[in-house]
Amino acid sequence: MSSTLDFLGSAIAMDIPAVQRVRAAYQRIATADRPEVWITLRTPESVLADAETIDLRVARGELLPLAGILVAVKDNIDVAGIPTTAACPEFAFTPERTATAVQRLIDAGAIVLGKTNMDQFATGLVGVRSPYGAVRCAWDPERVSGGSSSGSSVAVALGIADIGIGTDTAGSGRVPAAFHGLIGLKATLGLVPNTGVVPACADYDCVTVLAQELPLARRAMTVMTGPDAADPRSRTWPSDVPLAAPSRPRIAVPREADLEPLEPTYRAAFACAVADLEEIGCVVDRVDISGMLQAALLLYDGAIVAERYAAVGRFMATRPPGADPTVSSIILSAGEVAGPAVIDDLDTLRRAKSAAGRTLAGYDGLLLPTTTEHPRIAAVQADPISINRRLGTYTNFCNLLDMAAVAFPSAPAQGAPFGVMMVVPAFHDQVALDLAARLLGVPSGDPLPDNGIELTVFGAHLRDQPLNGQLEALGARFVAPVRTSDAYRLVALDTTPPKPGLVRVDPGRGAPISGEKWLLSPAGLGALLARLPAPMSLTSVELADGTWVVGFGCSQEAALRSSDITGFGGWAAYLETAVAASG
Numbered sequence: 236m237s238s239t240l241d242f243l244g245s246a247i248a249m250d251i252p253a254v255q256r257v258r259a260a261y262q263r264i265a266t267a268d269r270p271e272v273w274i275t276l277r278t279p280e281s282v283l284a285d286a287e288t289i290d291l292r293v294a295r296g297e298l299l300p301l302a303g304i305l306v307a308v309k310d311n312i313d314v315a316g317i318p319t320t321a322a323c324p325e326f327a328f329t330p331e332r333t334a335t336a337v338q339r340l341i342d343a344g345a346i347v348l349g350k351t352n353m354d355q356f357a358t359g360l361v362g363v364r365s366p367y368g369a370v371r372c373a374w375d376p377e378r379v380s381g382g383s384s385s386g387s388s389v390a391v392a393l394g395i396a397d398i399g400i401g402t403d404t405a406g407s408g409r410v411p412a413a414f415h416g417l418i419g420l421k422a423t424l425g426l427v428p429n430t431g432v433v434p435a436c437a438d439y440d441c442v443t444v445l446a447q448e449l450p451l452a453r454r455a456m457t458v459m460t461g462p463d464a465a466d467p468r469s470r471t472w473p474s475d476v477p478l479a480a481p482s483r484p485r486i487a488v489p490r491e492a493d494l495e496p497l498e499p500t501y502r503a504a505f506a507c508a509v510a511d512l513e514e515i516g517c518v519v520d521r522v523d524i525s526g527m528l529q530a531a532l533l534l535y536d537g538a539i540v541a542e543r544y545a546a547v548g549r550f551m552a553t554r555p556p557g558a559d560p561t562v563s564s565i566i567l568s569a570g571e572v573a574g575p576a577v578i579d580d581l582d583t584l585r586r587a588k589s590a591a592g593r594t595l596a597g598y599d600g601l602l603l604p605t606t607t608e609h610p611r612i613a614a615v616q617a618d619p620i621s622i623n624r625r626l627g628t629y630t631n632f633c634n635l636l637d638m639a640a641v642a643f644p645s646a647p648a649q650g651a652p653f654g655v656m657m658v659v660p661a662f663h664d665q666v667a668l669d670l671a672a673r674l675l676g677v678p679s680g681d682p683l684p685d686n687g688i689e690l691t692v693f694g695a696h697l698r699d700q701p702l703n704g705q706l707e708a709l710g711a712r713f714v715a716p717v718r719t720s721d722a723y724r725l726v727a728l729d730t731t732p733p734k735p736g737l738v739r740v741d742p743g744r745g746a747p748i749s750g751e752k753w754l755l756s757p758a759g760l761g762a763l764l765a766r767l768p769a770p771m772s773l774t775s776v777e778l779a780d781g782t783w784v785v786g787f788g789c790s791q792e793a794a795l796r797s798s799d800i801t802g803f804g805g806w807a808a809y810l811e812t813a814v815a816a817s818g
Contacts, residue, residue, distance in 0.1 A: 243416055244373070244394025246447050253286035253293075253303030253346060260305050260348060263395045271368035272386045272393075274310045275317050276349035285346045292344070299344030300454060307390035308337055309383075309401040310350040311357055312442070313431035317347075321433045322355040322365040325555035326547070334431025335466070336442045336459040337400060343458045348396055351386025355562040356547050357402050357435035359383050360410045360606075360626040361615045364559040369612055373415055374652075377611050381411030381626075383435075384445065388415055391445050398455050399445035404435045405534050406606070406630025408443030409642035413605035413654025418452040418671075419642035420444045423661045424634055425470030427456070428463035436534070436542035438468065439634040449643065450680045453668055457683050475758035476662050477710025478682040480669035482698075484599040486512050487522040496628045498608040504648035505604045508655045508674075511645070512602060515673050522594055524601070530587035531631035535565070535624065538576035539584070539635070544569035561619045588636045595660070600670050603629045605642050605654040633658060641667040643675060666710070682712050687754030690763075691717055691776050691786035693725070694806045695734040697751055702732065709759035718747040720777040726797035727809065728770065728789060735806045736770065736789025736797060739777075747779055749805030750786070760785070769793075 244267075247259045261279045286303065293302050308314055311321040313330035314337060320327045333341065341347065354364040362385025363369035370385035372378040373392035380389050384401025388411035391399040401408045403421045412419030420443060427442040434440055442459065446452035462469045488509050494502055512519050533539045543566050551558060551566045595601055606626045615622050633640050638658050645655045657667040657674075665683045672679035690711070695702040698713065719737070723745040726736045737748060755763070764773055770793035776786030803809040 243392050243447050246394050246397060247305070253289040254283060256303050256305060257282050257286045257346065260395050263393060267393050267395065269371070269389065269393065271352055271370050272389050274320055274322065274350050274352050274367050274386070277317070277347065282346060282348060289344050289346060301340060301458060302344035304340075304345040304397045304451070304455070305395070306337070306340055306345045306347050307349065307351045307387045307396035307399045308347055309353050309387050309399070311353060311402060311433040311435075312337060312400060314347055314350060317350055319350070319433060321357070321547075322353045322367060322559075323555060324366065324557040326550060330431065332431060335428040335463045337431070339458050339461070340400070340455060345398075345455075348390070351390060351399070353385055353401075354383030354407070355559040356433070356543070356566065357383040357404060357407055357440075358543065358562045358565055359623055360406055360630075361610075361619075361623050362411065363612055363615055364562050364619070366557045366559065371612065377613070378609055379414070379612055379615055381414040383407040384411055384443065388412060388417060388445050391415070391417055391447060397446065397451065401443045401445060402432060402435065403441045403443040404439050404634060405627045406633075408445060409630050409640060409654070409656060410606050410626055412445055412642045414609055414652060416644040416652040416654070418444075418446050418449050420452050420456050421633065421640045421642070422456060422460065422664055423470070423639040424637060425466075425468050426460045426472070426664070428461075428466040428469050430463050430465045434546040436539065437546060438542060439534070441634060449668070449672055449675060449677050453680050453683060457681070457685065460684065472684045472686065473662055473758075474756060475710075476684060476756050477666055478687050478754050478756060479707075479710060479712035480599055480666045480673075481707040483516055483518065484670060485518045485520070485597060486670070487520055487595055487598040487601045488512075489524045489603065490521045493524045493528060494604070496607045496625060497604055500648040500651075501604055501608060501653060504646055504653040505655065508602065508645040511674055520598070522598075522601075524594070526587055526590045526594070527632045527636065528628065530584060530591075530635055531627065533580050533584060534627070534631045534635060537583075538572045538580040540565070540569040541572040541577055542569075544572070584635055587632075591636050592660070599659070599666055601658040603656045603658055605629065605656050609651060629656065637661045639664045639667055641671040643671045645674075682754060686757075687712065688757055688760050689714070689784045690753045690755055690760060691750050691778070691784050692753060693735055693737050693748060693750040693787055695732055696787070697807065700806075702734075705763065706753055706755065709755050709762060711753045711755035711759060714752040714754055717750050717752045718779040719750065720779055720781075721745050721747055722777060723748050724794070724799060724801040725803070725806070726789070726794045727800050728793060728797050730768075734771075735800065735809070736794050737776070737787060738789060738791060738794040746801050746804065748801070749807065752784065
């Protein structure tokens with residue numbers, strides 16, 4: 236898939252000390268001359284002091300996964316000692332504590348540059364609804380930056396910050412990512428705590444990551460995820476979480492009728508993205524997503540919008556001078572929603588979620604265009620509601636229906652950035668990351684979450700063998716080829732399908748046996764064990780490097796009745812020899 240990285244400012248080199256990276260960032264801030272990006276920019280002296288501390292910690296040997304990474308934080312997310320405004324001056328307060336998600340980044344070595352501009356109270360997808368000024372697109376100042384995480388996205392696109400932290404309720408991280416050729420990660424609701432985040436729609440808000448590269452975005456998301464007792468909506472990974480996309484994924488894409496909102500250049504670009512799916516070996520089917528698109532309307536045009544009044548409506552009712560007129564109108568109108576209407580729409584959402592599950596059953600992901608068009612600032616100012624509504628056509632329903640999404644760049648649309656999303660069910664975040672990585676041609680890194688159990692296989696569960704599908708169906712992730720110590724022998728069991736048995740002997744009386752290491756969820760391992768037929772077993776296996784992992788073995792009794800094939804060094808080599816002999 237073609238990349239849109241040409242639209243981005245080059246990132247500051249990762250292999251230089253944090254102090255040098257900070258100096259380079261402030262030079263870029265001066266050169267870019269985009270004051271509307273920031274609501275509060277920390278002084279160079281204070282940020283350099285943080286950088287010196289990080290460099291010292293690294294020099295002492297500390298392992299910091301985000302050492303020296305520069306972060307731009309959306310100004311509805313608390314950073315201790317820096318005012319939080321949510322882009323409304325009269326709302327400003329100075330928190331004593333940093334939001335949980337941002338504090339985790341700081342603890343991992345990241346450095347906060349400042350707080351960024353946004354659509355006021357995270358109400359908008361355009362980036363122009365702010366008394367601090369409209370945030371202009373990084374590569375075309377006459378176009379919108381996208382919102383509501385506008386400043387964070389532009390700071391990353393200009394190469395000033397390595398990652399931007401935003402929020403995404405209706406697409407506020409994904410839409411600006413699409414406009415700038417960035418990665419936008421919107422995790423499953425609740426995996427990243429919202430403690431210290433000014434709510435927009437508390438049940439559907441999600442802290443998001445923007446970055447130029449997928450591996451860095453994934454690394455930041457890994458750091459931020461995890462339960463927080465202070466967040467009542469915090470969630471943990473289920474025991475059966477999938478840790479990988481299958482080798483031949485099935486991907487759903489919208490039918491042509493559901494793509495009508497796209498402008499012509501975007502529609503052509505999306506057709507190229509679908510062709511890229513097929514080129515990398517995915518099975519692609521067109522499905523009817525009209526029910527999901529209808530559900531998307533409930534976020535602003537239904538009673539669910541009452542959550543926005545619950546968040547800041549009482550404050551907006553005081554008519555603060557800095558209130559954006561469009562935002563004020565939306566939030567204050569939400570205060571007129573009747574209670575029964577909210578219950579009705581919640582019931583509608585439950586039905587829509589169930590219907591979406593049926594539509595996408597059997598598919599590993601749903602590929603969508605991120606948004607419909609890239610408007611000019613003047614057009615949005617002339618029509619602030621309709622254009623904004625269109626931009627959320629494909630993003631609004633994700634949180635309403637409890638889905639995760641990865642937004643990433645696709646082939647340009649007539650020379651301009653164009654973005655797509657891989658949308659997956661809740662907790663299938665790693666599947667979306669894997670699929671996006673394959674389309675981008677980059678590594679997806681370690682799995683999210685990192686709580687998989689290692690399993691070694693030596694026979695019919697190896698890749699390209701008949702039972703490997705059992706592992707893929709459980710969301711298992713291939714790690715690497717391995718070899719046992721020399722304390723094992725391999726036998727050919729009389730089973731259907733044919734499979735080997737691994738048995739332990741005294742050290743030096745066996746031979747290293749080739750196999751594969753996989754990762755799978757705790758529940759996945761339990762499911763595999765529950766259907767394991769005799770004489771197979773799961774046991775601890777010693778690898779050549781001296782480590783012990785769970786692996787397949789067989790009973791001594793069965794081994795005595797079977798042919799010893801240890802000399803072949805592994806099941807694959809034995810099968811190759813057997814095939815050659817039969818030919």
